[in-house]
Amino acid sequence: MIISVENLVKKYDGYTALDGLTFTVEHGDIFGFLGPNGAGKTTTIRILTAIIKADSGNVLIDGHDIFGEPLTVKKIINALPESNGYYEWMTGREYLQFFSNLYEEKTSGQEIYNLLGVVGLHDKEGHLIRSYSRGMKQRLGIARALINRPKLLFLDEPTNGLDPKGRRDIHDLLIGLNQKHGTTIFLSTHLLDDVERLCNRIAIINYGKIVRVGDLDRMKEKGTIEDIFFLSTKEGTL
Amino acid sequence: MKATYIMQKEIRESILTPKGFLWYILTSVILSVMSYLFLTNNELSLLDQGQMLYMIMNFITALGVLMGLVFGADAFAGEIERGTLEALFLSPVNKVEIATGKIGAALTNWGIIFAISLPYLFVVGKGGQNLLIGIVYLAFLGTFLAITFSAFSMGLSARIKSMKNSLIISFFIFLLAGAPIFLSAAQRRTWFGRILDLINPFADVINTFDSVVIDSQGFGYQVARVAIICGYLVLSVWFLKRSVSRLEM
Numbered sequence: 019m020i021i022s023v024e025n026l027v028k029k030y031d032g033y034t035a036l037d038g039l040t041f042t043v044e045h046g047d048i049f050g051f052l053g054p055n056g057a058g059k060t061t062t063i064r065i066l067t068a069i070i071k072a073d074s075g076n077v078l079i080d081g082h083d084i085f086g087e088p089l090t091v092k093k094i095i096n097a098l099p100e101s102n103g104y105y106e107w108m109t110g111r112e113y114l115q116f117f118s119n120l121y122e123e124k125t126s127g128q129e130i131y132n133l134l135g136v137v138g139l140h141d142k143e144g145h146l147i148r149s150y151s152r153g154m155k156q157r158l159g160i161a162r163a164l165i166n167r168p169k170l171l172f173l174d175e176p177t178n179g180l181d182p183k184g185r186r187d188i189h190d191l192l193i194g195l196n197q198k199h200g201t202t203i204f205l206s207t208h209l210l211d212d213v214e215r216l217c218n219r220i221a222i223i224n225y226g227k228i229v230r231v232g233d234l235d236r237m238k239e240k241g242t243i244e245d246i247f248f249l250s251t252k253e254g255t256l
Numbered sequence: 257m258k259a260t261y262i263m264q265k266e267i268r269e270s271i272l273t274p275k276g277f278l279w280y281i282l283t284s285v286i287l288s289v290m291s292y293l294f295l296t297n298n299e300l301s302l303l304d305q306g307q308m309l310y311m312i313m314n315f316i317t318a319l320g321v322l323m324g325l326v327f328g329a330d331a332f333a334g335e336i337e338r339g340t341l342e343a344l345f346l347s348p349v350n351k352v353e354i355a356t357g358k359i360g361a362a363l364t365n366w367g368i369i370f371a372i373s374l375p376y377l378f379v380v381g382k383g384g385q386n387l388l389i390g391i392v393y394l395a396f397l398g399t400f401l402a403i404t405f406s407a408f409s410m411g412l413s414a415r416i417k418s419m420k421n422s423l424i425i426s427f428f429i430f431l432l433a434g435a436p437i438f439l440s441a442a443q444r445r446t447w448f449g450r451i452l453d454l455i456n457p458f459a460d461v462i463n464t465f466d467s468v469v470i471d472s473q474g475f476g477y478q479v480a481r482v483a484i485i486c487g488y489l490v491l492s493v494w495f496l497k498r499s500v501s502r503l504e505m
Contacts (some may be wrong), residue, residue: 035452064505067346069342069345069346069504069505070504070505071504088352089348092346092347093348096346097346099339099343099346101339101341101342102339102342102343103335103338103339103340103341103343104340105265105269105340107268107269108275116261116265117257119261119341120258120261120344120347120348120349121347121348122348159343162343163346219421223273
């Protein structure tokens with residue numbers, strides 16, 4: 019397995035954001051991480067990407083302890099945060115070059131051009147990011163998250179605020195990454211349409227606890243994804 | 257090495273921009289006006305060259321400190337507010353390297369201010385005493401002070417995560433640092449004035465300039481003050497390291 023999370027607990031000023039989270043993700047999965055707003059999705063991603071520390075629990079990423087070897091883990095993963103900002107005064111190419119320089123294994127100019135091609139931005143490589151549309155910025159963010167050819171990619175609400183075409187582009191991009199390069203994708207979202215289209219396994223989180231986890235196809239045998247989501251996140255049903 | 261890339265990014269973002277050039281043009285304009293007044297105004301030209309040099313050195317130091325504080329306040333809080341820090345934290349760069357790169361950019365800024373001020377120092381101090389040694393002291397102590405205040409302000413910015421608040425607090429610190437300037441000569445001779453003078457790094461620097469440029473005293477007289485300035489430097493770098501290590505999104 020590429021992610022193993024065991025009894026993860028995170029508290030903020032007495033408020034328990036994550037309350038004994040336990041789940042696993044296999045290599046090659048597109049794993050949907052669903053939950054209502056405030057359920058703990060972003061906190062989980064920030065812990066799994068070594069941005070913040072947990073109060074207790076164990077996390078192994080591809081066999082590496084996230085708390086003991088954060089820099090090793092950061093070399094094999096990458097992420098697109100929910101509210102990702104950009105250095106708007108850079109061009110798309112400069113932005114990717116800057117992040118590439120922060121890794122020991124640098125990405126060549128040709129590779130950066132190819133990466134921009136993967137996300138459909140090669141014709142905009144020399145344009146300032148401030149001139150990009152929201153969807154283009156989101157695709158640039160994904161290109162930045164692919165700069166180190168990660169085995170595991172975390173995406174936090176990647177299609178939020180995009181129009182149908184923008185969402186479709188992101189969907190196609192993620193499916194391509196998963197199928198062509200075998201990248202495992204951990205997708206946090208509350209958009210059930212994204213989950214139906216992309217994921218093979220899902221976990222539903224509510225009030226910092228995993229309330230349901232399993233194969234999407236099997237779950238759908240028992241009802242629509244919407245029914246499962248509402249049943250799992252409705253207060254008092256668990 | 258990664259700190260160098262962060263530094264280059266910071267320099268491009270804050271210095272090699274129209275905004276950055278405007279700062280330096282304004283610095284140059286203010287220094288030109290000051291120098292012109294020193295050299296042409298009847299009352300001011302009663303001052304000897306050493307006094308004029310001392311005053312312009314104080315002004316350059318204050319400008320360096322002020323810009324260091326602004327740089328520092330934006331360093332982490334600004335990136336958090338613009339949503340760019342998380343992507344940096346996702347890279348395999350430790351937080352201290354990020355802080356080192358940002359301090360490097362703040363120092364570059366001070367270096368540019370110092371370079372801009374050099375011709376003015378030569379014009380104002382030409383023919384007077386202790387010009388070269390004064391410039392050497394300005395280079396060293398100005399650098400120490402620029403690091404001290406930038407590091408403190410960056411640490412604050414990492415702790416309170418709000419650019420507006422860290423900027424306001426930094427300005428208060430700047431005013432506090434400049435407080436001894438407003439004391440009269442009599443007040444500065446009281447025990448309170450002496451303590452305030454001694455424990456204030458900014459006052460220590462300008463008193464050292466006074467001692468070196470006007471009173472022509474040697475390094476032996478400056479040791480205590482320089483030691484205090486170095487103490488503040490170490491403390492502020494420690495504060496920055498500690499604040500950044502604990503920084504969470």
